[in-house]
Structures are given as structure tokens and as C-alpha cells.
Amino acid sequence: MTKRRAVIAGGGIGGIACGLALARKGWEVEVLEQAPELKEVGAGIQVSPNGMAMLDRLGVTPMIEGTLFEPEAIELRLGRSGRRIFRLPMKGYAQARWGNRFIQIHRADLHDALAQALRAQPSAQLRTNAKITGYVRERGGASVYLERGDRVFGDVLIGADGVRSEIRQQICGADRARFTGNVAWRAVVPVDALGDNAPPPFGVIWAGRGKHAVTTRVKGGTHVNFVGIVEQDSWTEEGWSIPGRIEDALADFGEWQPCLRAVLEASSGLFRWALYGRPPLAKWCDGPVTLLGDAAHPMLPSMAQGAVMALEDAVVLAEVLDQDSDCVRALQTYEAQRKPRVTKIQQRSAANASMFHRHTGLAQLATYGPMAVASRLSVGAIHRQQDWIYSFDAGA
Ligand SMILES: Cc1cc2nc3c(=O)[nH]c(=O)nc-3n(C[C@H](O)[C@H](O)[C@H](O)COP(=O)(O)OP(=O)(O)OC[C@H]3O[C@@H](n4cnc5c(N)ncnc54)[C@H](O)[C@@H]3O)c2cc1C
Structure with missing residues (x-):
């Protein structure tokens, strides 16, 4: 069989x-990337147990x-x-509770690791x-047109082309990604x-009025990763790698804990960009x-689940395509399986951003007070709220 x-x-x-998930199932795969070289911009990400699975x-x-x-923990x-609201032990605990x-x-x-694994698959090709x-759409599949003039055919076409997806525009009709009213700093x-x-030396979410920051460790713990999310009325520039000015970063976070100011002042490359989104799609x-x-x-990054959801999508899609010789039906199965979970996570991510950005002292007290009490009485109370996200093995 071909x-x-x-x-x-x-x-x-x-x-x-x-591409990797499908190639491992024996599919011939071609990944088409618009950039001249395969390169991830951005900073650190957190991968929760469901992503590690x-x-x-x-x-x-x-x-x-x-x-x-x-x-060791997330706080x-x-x-x-700098006052602590809660601390969730992670090292050792995550493995025991959520399996990873x-x-x-x-x-x-x-x-890099994903790309290296993909390149090692004999049936996979990666074109920049x-x-x-x-x-x-054609008989038995679909073809994409490339800007340079070629046409590439597949039994299936998967649009993994990000928030401004061309493929999505064609499926759902033209609309512009919506500015979420949040801009992000990274260093x-x-x-x-x-x-x-x-x-x-653990993960800290720093909450404040109309903004929050997250500090994590990357590169085996040798580097601090800073992400700051700030509410803002409008935004006009495009892209992920717009250099930011230190004085603007300090205007946002300079009055916060000295360790945050220190990271911003020590950074040799501060970047600032807008966060775009769109409501859940009809199809x-x-x-x-x-x-x-x-x-x-x-989704907004406030649950640290965007890339993790993309990993779950990838594994589920490969699984359903492997099990059903009718590709069109398999894609419907994939959508039906994935949509309820990712929609819930999209909505929770927006709610989390607003929860970290409480605008008045009273609202902070009303939100964080009960959390602080709950986490002191039983750490499991907060961990339990993560069970449906972190225990899930999308490939099972
Ligand atoms: C500040 C911030 C922090 C985050 N932190 C986390 C975290 O801790 N954990 C987590 O899980 N997620 C996190 N995320 C979310 C995560 O970064 C994204 O959800 C994830 O990168 C999405 O991957 P993707 O492959 O779907 O899209 P993208 O990473 O956007 O990749 C799309 C690719 O398609 C290419 N492309 C676009 N158009 C075309 C075209 N016409 N032809 C060919 N190629 C094209 C692009 O060049 C790009 O390489 C965070 C996001 C932000 C902004």
C-alpha cells in the first residue's frame, strides 16, 4: 500500500x-515553513505534565x-x-499526582529537539x-500553493500556521486576529x-494591578526567563521581536520587587510584542x-497551555488518522475530540489573566485571600483544580 x-x-x-507524530505512524510528511530558516523566537515556556506525556x-x-x-514549586x-499567596510544590509531586x-x-x-527528531524520520521532509x-481541495486530498509558484499535494492538509493562519482564513473566512488588550515583555x-x-529558583507568578510577570529558569537552570504581561489600550506594530526600551519596561515593573528590576536592567535584549487572539472557531x-x-x-499565555495544547493536538491527530482510513472522517473525529477541551482552556486562560490583574486592593483581597487560606489549609485544594488539565493523556 502506498x-x-x-x-x-x-x-x-x-x-x-x-509532522513527527505522523511520520512515526508511517506517513509521508512535508512540513512547509515560510521563514528562511527554522528558528524559534521567544523565551522560555513551561511544559506541564500533560505536555510532557x-x-x-x-x-x-x-x-x-x-x-x-x-x-521545586510554582508560587x-x-x-x-513580594507577599506570597500560595506555593504549589512541583518537583516529585507532579510526577506522583499527574504522572509526569x-x-x-x-x-x-x-x-530544536522536535525538529531534530523530525529530520531523523526517513519519510519526513522539512522545507523552509x-x-x-x-x-x-482536490480529488482525494488538497494542494497548497506556495508564494514561489509550486503546488504541493497531500491526502490531508494541516494548517499549523499560527494565530494569523492563511489556512484558517480560507476555512472560516477572512477576519483579522483581535488585539487582546495585552502586550508582553520578554527577557x-x-x-x-x-x-x-x-x-x-522556581516558577513565580508576580501579580499586580493591570499586569503580571512570570519568572522561570531555562537552559538547565542557568538562565532566568522573564515574561511580563501588561494591559494596554491599543497596539499598531506587528511581530514578536520588536526591541523594547528599558525605560518603558521599568515604567511597568521598576517599582516591583528588586529581583524583577534586576532582570530587566541586566537584559541585553528586551523585547515587547502584542498578544493577539480570536474567539473559539465554529469549525x-x-x-x-x-x-x-x-x-x-x-489563547492568552496565562495558563501556560498554548504549546502544550498544540502537542496534544498533534498526537491526537496522528492517532485518529492512523486508525481511520477515511481521512475526512478522521479529521472530524479529531475536531470533535479536541474542541471541548481547548475551548475550555482558552476561556480559563482569559479568566486567569484577569485574576492575576486585579485592579483594586479590595479585589485583590477578595480573590487572593481565599486562595491563601485554601493553600495553607490543604495544598491539595489548589492542586486538585489542575487535575483535569495535567492528568490528561491525550494519546491514551
Ligand atoms: C508570552 C508567551 C508565553 C507563553 N508561554 C507558554 C508556556 O509557558 N507554555 C505553553 O504551552 N505555551 C506558552 N505560550 C503559547 C505558545 O507559545 C503557543 O501556543 C505555541 O507556540 C503555538 O505553536 P504553533 O506551532 O501552533 O504556532 P506558531 O508557534 O505561531 O508557529 C506557526 C508557524 O507557522 C509559520 N507560518 C505562518 N504562516 C505561514 C505560511 N503562510 N506559510 C508557511 N508557514 C507559515 C510561522 O512562521 C511559524 O513558524 C506562550 C505564548 C506567549 C506569547
């Missing part, structure tokens, strides 16, 4: 993971052992006073400088450059064409 063939638009974490299934975990960092603190580790890693290290301009700084002023599929990752369900 191998079935998948064309994947986009070589981000979602597209590469999907997917990396295990893709055989990638051993490839990131040297660069991941497993934090929620107030950004100005909770880790922090630089996106580039995760992306391959910007897709649209697709056409990565060697721990050695911070002396006694390094943020704690993901058009016959043999579907969507995956941010193309299907962009």
Missing part, C-alpha cells in the same frame, strides 16, 4: 510535532533532558510587596522559504549576571483540511 501523505503548513512547535509519546523527552529545568506572589514532570525550557531548545498562499538573562538579586475542518495549535485556538 504511504499516505500529509502536508503541514507551519514549522512551529505544533507543525513540527504533528506528549513529548514522551513522540520520543523527544530524552533529547531535552540536558536543557530542561524542573522547578503566586504580589509583584510590589512539570518543566521549564527555552522554546528554542524544545523546538516555503510561504503558503492558499489551498485548493532572558544568565543567573550569574544577577548576583544576589536573582529571582527565586476547524474543510474536508481533508484542518487546523492545529494557535491556528485553531490561540
